[in-house]
Amino acid sequence: MKAGVIVFPGSNCDIDAYKVLERLNVEVKYIWHDEKIDDEDLILLPGGFSYGDYLRCGAIARFARALENINEHIEKGKLVLGICNGFQILTELKALPGALLRNKNLNFICSDCNLIVENNATPFTNLFNKGDVVNFPIAHGEGNYYIDDDGLKELIKNNQIVFRYQNNPNGSVYDIAGIVNKKGNVLGMMPHPERAQDKLLGCEDGLKLFNSIIAYFKEA
Numbered sequence: 198m199k200a201g202v203i204v205f206p207g208s209n210c211d212i213d214a215y216k217v218l219e220r221l222n223v224e225v226k227y228i229w230h231d232e233k234i235d236d237e238d239l240i241l242l243p244g245g246f247s248y249g250d251y252l253r254c255g256a257i258a259r260f261a262r263a264l265e266n267i268n269e270h271i272e273k274g275k276l277v278l279g280i281c282n283g284f285q286i287l288t289e290l291k292a293l294p295g296a297l298l299r300n301k302n303l304n305f306i307c308s309d310c311n312l313i314v315e316n317n318a319t320p321f322t323n324l325f326n327k328g329d330v331v332n333f334p335i336a337h338g339e340g341n342y343y344i345d346d347d348g349l350k351e352l353i354k355n356n357q358i359v360f361r362y363q364n365n366p367n368g369s370v371y372d373i374a375g376i377v378n379k380k381g382n383v384l385g386m387m388p389h390p391e392r393a394q395d396k397l398l399g400c401e402d403g404l405k406l407f408n409s410i411i412a413y414f415k416e417a
């Protein structure tokens with residue numbers, strides 16, 4: 198399996214994302230925002246403040262050259278993982294439904310966070326059990342996931358909700374922390390599994406998510 202981590206001006210979790218894939222022996226490379234994606238099996242949109250978060254988080258990044266072919270990539274069934282700012286970019290691209298609004302308390306929140314695994318039947322979560330509680334850190338100002346009632350019904354009906362907060366930190370509708378598209382090959386999530394990749398960092402629950410992706414490609 199080949200992976201590419203897109204680097205935007207202002208990305209700040211790109212190295213963590215690269216490192217976790219590298220230490221799990223995935224062939225991984227950085228893709229500068231101005232380059233094109235190739236035939237990577239996994240494209241990772243990392244966290245941070247792409248283009249300074251100007252206009253709206255992710256609103257400029259969605260026009261980056263590196264994302265020009267992202268819809269074809271998704272159509273082909275390849276994987277896309279957007280973490281935090283990456284999730285915001287995916288909603289701006291309309292690759293995922295809904296939007297990320299300012300946190301309810303208007304503060305930037307940086308803390309540990311317990312999540313419940315709602316859906317383990319995705320390429321990103323196949324090594325978890327449904328109902329598992331995992332700890333991934335959060336660090337965002339605009340993580341308040343919004344979707345209207347009809348949209349929420351669709352997400353529930355299609356089993357698209359992958360992670361929910363145990364204690365909702367930001368006001369997200371239905372405690373949603375991460376969702377997949379209908380096809381299941383695009384995951385967007387606000388919490389940071391790549392920052393939970395080593396006990397030295399406080400927690401290594403995140404490894405299971407990356408190992409799930411690797412297991413998915415081994416099966417395929």
Ligand SMILES: NC(=O)CC[C@H](N)C(=O)O
Nearest residue numbers: 244245281282337338339
């Ligand atoms: N860690 C991040 O990716 C932050 C995302 C975004 N800049 C926000 O503050 O919401």
